[in-house]
Amino acid sequence: MQCYRIDESGYTGFDLLNADQPFQGAAAIAINDGDAERLIREHFPMLQASELKYRSLSRRPANHPRLLALLRDLLTEYQSVTYICDKRFLLVLMFCDYAVEPYYYERGYDFYADGQNYAMASLLTMTGPTLLGDPEFGEMLAAFQHAVKEKSHGALRAFVDAVRATKWLQFPEALGPIAQFAAPECQAAIAHPGVDTDAAMVVLQSLISRMEVMNDEPYRIEHDRSKNLARYNALLERLIGHRDEIELKHTKIASLKFPLKLTEVHQVDSKDSPAVQLADVMIGAAIEVALVMAGKRKDGIDPDALMSLYAEEQFIHLTPSLDFAEQREFRAGTEASRAIDYMAANIFGPLQEDGR
Template sequence: MGISELLLYIKRKIRNDAPVNQVAFDEAGNTGQNLIDLSQPVFALASVHMTEYQIASIRKSAKLLPNEEFHFVRFARNRQGQERILNMLRNNNISRKTCAITVFHKQYMAIVKIVDMLVEELAYQNGFDIYRKGMNQAMSNLFHTVLPVFCGSELFEELIDSFVRAVRKRDAVVINRFYNVIKKMHRSCTDEDFKSELLMLLETSVIAKSVFKNARVTSIDPAIPAFVNLTSHWSELLNQPFDILHDRSKPIEHEQELLSYFMDADEQEILVGYDRRKAKFPLKATGIQFVDSKLCPAVQIADLLSSAIVFYLKGVLDSSLRSPFWYELEKFKKRLWSGLIVNPLWPSADVTPEQLGTEKSGVLIWLNM
């Protein structure tokens, strides 16, 4: 090999082995503001930062042809396709260094938004910060855990349904329906001590009209906070500007102006949040480029991860969905599903700062199933 050939080889090797300054995103299970779709209880957004070589290696694991598009839903329909999915997931290029996923339990998100939009706002107006030491998380976990027990699962589901409708329609009729459900819950609550918590929810009615009127169209769409979660993660991990390639997403496109503000490099850097929940702004992403997943192999890898985790978590929530393929995916629980998850919105029974990890910084181990 001559000098010129050697230099050409080195250039190609560097090009293929160095991660391009891009992170690819794709989502699964998105039903927009409809958080009550029982067939789609989980939302996931996955992100990938890989070299061309790493992407090619993963595609080779599934014996994909050069121009063949990978799509999880299509491959998961038969055993041969499922095995190709599993081979891709076994590839060691999928790691914490190259991939990150965030997941949202939609029903729990509705409870979180009730606390965030109503309880927190009323508390703030009265000079109290419920974000400190994770009181908002504790309250959300408490409501999600005990409301179905003390007030019945039917009223619990009616509460979530009426709240979602109030956010989406914003008129007096649907808002009144939401508070009427809370009144029903208060009357039927089997725990006398917990009734005071329901009275607190009723007290938020004094600010409800203003809150719902000013709520953004995407205020209860998981795609937006999921995007910020992962962009913040990569900003910290890469510590340099990067581009985002994103499969078409209506909520992201709708809020592109707001998200661009979060990425405005001319803004002064600030640290937002408490304890382990801190994030630096502006985010280091330089912008969002919407792409056709057919033409972007990195987005197809993100589709693999987001769709696989949604498939797996649906089986976690409903044992009747546990097919042989689901049990194969469960084998990745420790290496992938626990290892790649970043800032999930997932319910637990944790209510103290020590349990929540809000006393000090650290990694919260969430997938305790």
């Protein structure tokens, strides 16, 4: 049975506004420990550390050519997928999902049709500080994030006040439901116990949608036994356990069909798994390049050199785009509303503190 090793980076739980870690992602690669160990010895024969860690290796510019050579071998010879998301953009998307969409839904309007939610979120993300006021736009997002986490009357009231403190009349289609009406349907959505701002599910759905396409037969996943990945493990087990037959279309090229071909998930110690260590290298490099391209880091491997190694289907990203025509074509026929409702009702509820 094919086994994918996965690792994540940038996980900050509910806090998607963490300034030090603006991107979150994960990588999955179908490689066994024997091949992984061979490649590590081949590209880093003088390695003294007990575990290959991208962050440690990348600190030395002399290691960059070796890292690129290793990544070239991985991306050329093994099935893989890497996913990166802009967490601030994801938070704005969630704002549109819970603080905007319910208002339109109650009035019979399909807010998700042809990716209109992505268009609105992109426009908000890229023009919000200028259009709505800076720092008011950032304070509104922080208040939204806090309200989703706390779900108290006080937190919801503070969120409504934060929206009203912006120049919301500049974009009433997005902010009007809360600013003008304090829309009770939106507040109810934010207060729902199954709603949170944790990005783990978004990351997993993107990885799994690609792995499902890559595999005709059942496959399994192994990942590091870490605190951050405990959340991923619990979500994976829920996805595996769902046996109803249904297919949910997300975009022109991505859908999720249940039951999954994914049948097992196991936790391992990354020190004992060279394959998991290579997943760390893959996602570490992708996150570093995202930071460099966003102007948040000056050092690191060359972004152009790394991005040229990916085949189109090997790299998925969630970032804002003002090319609305392209987004409309890409998301034509999306079943986002149906997918969100189905997943909330049939697969996901609030997780316990231990991640279950």
